[in-house]
Amino acid sequence: MEKTDLTGNLTIKKIVVEEEAQGRPITDRILKRLSGIPIEWGQESGSKYDGLDSGKETLHLLSFKGEFLKPCPGTREYYICCGYQILNVATNCPLDCSYCILQSYFNHPNLRIFVNLEQELDKVMQIIDSEPEKIFRIGTGEFTDSLAVDSITCWSDLLAPEFSRRKNAVLEFKTKTVEIDRLIASGYRDRLIVSWSLNSPYITAREEHKAPSIEKRLKAARRCQEEGFILGFHFDPLIPHPQWKDEYIRTLELLDKYIDPKGIIWISFGSFRFMPGLKQIIRRRHPETCVLDGEFIQGIDGKMRYFKPIRIDLYSFMREKLDKWYSDLGLYLCMESDDVWEASMGWSPGNSKGLSNYLDNRVKSIFG
Amino acid sequence: MQIQKTIDGSLRILDLKNIDDQLGPYCMSFGFNPSLLIQSIEQVGLTNSPMMVEDKQGRVTVITGYRRIQVIRSLGWTKIPCRIIGESEISPLECLCLNLYDNLATRKLNDVEKGMVLNRLLLWVPRSEIMDHYMPLLGLPSHEPMLNLFTRMERELNKDVKEYIAQGHLSMQSVRSLIDMKPESRLLVFTLMSTLKLNINQQTQLFEYLDDLTHIKNMTLPELLGDPPVGRICSDSHMNTPQKAKALLSYLRNMRFPTLTDAERVFKKRLSGLGLPKGVKVDAPPYFERPGYCLQVSFKDGKELKNKIEQLSRIQGVEDLVDPWKKQI
Numbered sequence: 001m002e003k004t005d006l007t008g009n010l011t012i013k014k015i016v017v018e019e020e021a022q023g024r025p026i027t028d029r030i031l032k033r034l035s036g037i038p039i040e041w042g043q044e045s046g047s048k049y050d051g052l053d054s055g056k057e058t059l060h061l062l063s064f065k066g067e068f069l070k071p072c073p074g075t076r077e078y079y080i081c082c083g084y085q086i087l088n089v090a091t092n093c094p095l096d097c098s099y100c101i102l103q104s105y106f107n108h109p110n111l112r113i114f115v116n117l118e119q120e121l122d123k124v125m126q127i128i129d130s131e132p133e134k135i136f137r138i139g140t141g142e143f144t145d146s147l148a149v150d151s152i153t154c155w156s157d158l159l160a161p162e163f164s165r166r167k168n169a170v171l172e173f174k175t176k177t178v179e180i181d182r183l184i185a186s187g188y189r190d191r192l193i194v195s196w197s198l199n200s201p202y203i204t205a206r207e208e209h210k211a212p213s214i215e216k217r218l219k220a221a222r223r224c225q226e227e228g229f230i231l232g233f234h235f236d237p238l239i240p241h242p243q244w245k246d247e248y249i250r251t252l253e254l255l256d257k258y259i260d261p262k263g264i265i266w267i268s269f270g271s272f273r274f275m276p277g278l279k280q281i282i283r284r285r286h287p288e289t290c291v292l293d294g295e296f297i298q299g300i301d302g303k304m305r306y307f308k309p310i311r312i313d314l315y316s317f318m319r320e321k322l323d324k325w326y327s328d329l330g331l332y333l334c335m336e337s338d339d340v341w342e343a344s345m346g347w348s349p350g351n352s353k354g355l356s357n358y359l360d361n362r363v364k365s366i367f368g
Numbered sequence: 369m370q371i372q373k374t375i376d377g378s379l380r381i382l383d384l385k386n387i388d389d390q391l392g393p394y395c396m397s398f399g400f401n402p403s404l405l406i407q408s409i410e411q412v413g414l415t416n417s418p419m420m421v422e423d424k425q426g427r428v429t430v431i432t433g434y435r436r437i438q439v440i441r442s443l444g445w446t447k448i449p450c451r452i453i454g455e456s457e458i459s460p461l462e463c464l465c466l467n468l469y470d471n472l473a474t475r476k477l478n479d480v481e482k483g484m485v486l487n488r489l490l491l492w493v494p495r496s497e498i499m500d501h502y503m504p505l506l507g508l509p510s511h512e513p514m515l516n517l518f519t520r521m522e523r524e525l526n527k528d529v530k531e532y533i534a535q536g537h538l539s540m541q542s543v544r545s546l547i548d549m550k551p552e553s554r555l556l557v558f559t560l561m562s563t564l565k566l567n568i569n570q571q572t573q574l575f576e577y578l579d580d581l582t583h584i585k586n587m588t589l590p591e592l593l594g595d596p597p598v599g600r601i602c603s604d605s606h607m608n609t610p611q612k613a614k615a616l617l618s619y620l621r622n623m624r625f626p627t628l629t630d631a632e633r634v635f636k637k638r639l640s641g642l643g644l645p646k647g648v649k650v651d652a653p654p655y656f657e658r659p660g661y662c663l664q665v666s667f668k669d670g671k672e673l674k675n676k677i678e679q680l681s682r683i684q685g686v687e688d689l690v691d692p693w694k695k696q697i
């Protein structure tokens with residue numbers, strides 16, 4: 001069977017093209033780039049009981065019927081949410097991190113690319129332009145990896161110019177990959193943030209299957225920084241594991257080695273949390289994983305999360321180390337409570353609005 | 369498939385010793401309580417004759433009425449009237465369906481019997497048809513994992529476990545967990561569960577703890593359950609069965625959640641050290657997740673309330689009560 005290597009270990013073995021996706025410019029571009037891969041025309045075959053494994057190697061091109069811009073599905077009651085917005089360009093991811101919540105989040109296992117983005121982008125921009133006083137912090141990396149398939153979708157070609165000319169929005173490309181060439185080649189820098197999800201080398205090697213090492217990610221980040229991009233980093237999910245403090249220090253040392261902290265807009269921390277149903281999927285798909293070993297309790301939003309003092313310990317440790325590195329990194333917690341903020345960060349935005357303002361101010365201070 | 373013809377068979381009196389004692393290929397009966405049927409046959413006799421299929425050599429196989437035959441045998445009868453159908457008149461699948469519909473019309477099949485139905489049908493019917501037609505008929509969700517679960521349950525579990533399932537003592541989640549275990553582990557866990565008579569919630573907890581702990585500690589189930597404290601709990605003559613069940617789960621919980629259970633212990637100890645007045649209770653939020661504790665005061669009148677409030681205000685050290693993972697001032 002024909003297949004195409006995307007980045008190192010990533011492969012596409014089949015393309016499904018739905019009827020409404022046919023003839024769209026993005027579809028044509030992708031098919032041209034992936035010529036030789038078997039194509040299935042029409043509706044997706046298979047059900048949600050079909051494997052996620054084969055889904056990761058199936059590129060599914062379709063027209064998305066819903067809203068392209070939507071709030072990040074953070075639960076705002078009790079836990080403080082940053083007010084991020086998702087530009088929904090695709091769902092699922094060719095990487096295979098054992099802890100990935102997308103394994104249970106979507107019914108369809110395929111890597112689904114929404115090829116009507118080009119036509120729908122105007123509507124997104126209208127929404128942004130209709131509220132000039134508001135800062136839109138938008139990302140494409142919540143339901144997929146922002147850059148893993150950029151070499152074939154060319155999202156950066158389409159999105160970078162649109163966001164670069166807005167003064168009230170930033171677009172964050174959140175990735176674990178080193179697929180930065182296209183974005184760099186776009187020539188656009190303003191209002192764009194390239195950010196990397198980081199973890200300890202132990203977790204990366206053991207749990208982030210098909211993803212490049214931390215050092216490779218940081219080398220790519222340095223290249224982006226040298227090319228004039230503003231960077232972000234996300235330590236999410238933080239996972240306690242044997243010698244976790246030493247292991248996370250190794251990552252922080254690499255961060256120091258490759259990155260100038262002055263060019264960082266924010267660094268977030270989040271500890272591993274998941275809907276209860278994900279556990280079985282992880283056990284089945286990743287029997288050797290250590291991500292389920294922690295002391296999880298059911299949080300107020302129904303998600304499983306580490307017992308509070310464990311979370312506080314994780315965040316405090318990371319905050320302390322990063323504060324020593326540079327004092328103005330825009331550190332924040334993802335989906336945490338006011339008391340955890342206070343106990344681990346030494347301050348709290350108080351509520352979601354407060355965190356939103358804090359991050360908006362980071363945008364203003366960095367991009368003007 | 370539909371059986372469009374009326375199948376009566378010819379009525380004949382058969383010697384019971386010529387009827388096989390074992391469950392044949394068309395019957396799905398497991399773990400039934402014969403007392404009502406015994407009573408019925410004793411009172412009014414056999415009102416509905418079993419149906420048999422007869423091969424060319426004159427050997428008969430039960431299509432319907434297996435339970436009636438067993439009861440009649442136990443009552444000491446030596447002969448039984450049966451309706452006999454020649455094997456050329458009916459296909460094996462028709463025999464199977466006759467039994468299935470005969471049962472469905474009169475009673476609810478237990479889960480083991482549902483597994484038997486599905487395994488027998490799989491010999492004659494494509495999986496897709498089983499999922500589309502027969503699983504809804506049995507009240508089961510029509511999908512492959514469920515089909516696998518029920519057929520494996522019937523094929524792979526031993527008689528004791530199946531009886532426990534047929535009696536409704538095991539949740540499907542527990543069945544699934546048992547099936548996925550190695551036989552040695554399965555036997556150990558089942559023995560523990562049935563000896564301690566764990567209810568459905570306790571079973572779920574047990575499986576979760578065992579699953580997590582074997583992964584975390586990199587131990588096998590026999591190693592984990594061979595831990596001396598487990599044996600001590602199970603053989604402790606000072607505890608009754610529900611107390612043993614509670615103690616075992618508590619022991620495993622402590623092992624699974626050392627930080628949480630330690631916090632709960634510290635909180636309890638700190639509270640008891642305060643010497644709260646009688647009828648005054650302080651509750652922590654579940655898992656200490658939501659900030660804030662709850663004070664509950666029981667009183668019979670305002671005078672007693674005032675008295676308790678005054679007592680509370682005089683308690684030394686109450687102002688030092690903090691989250692259990694924080695050091696007290």
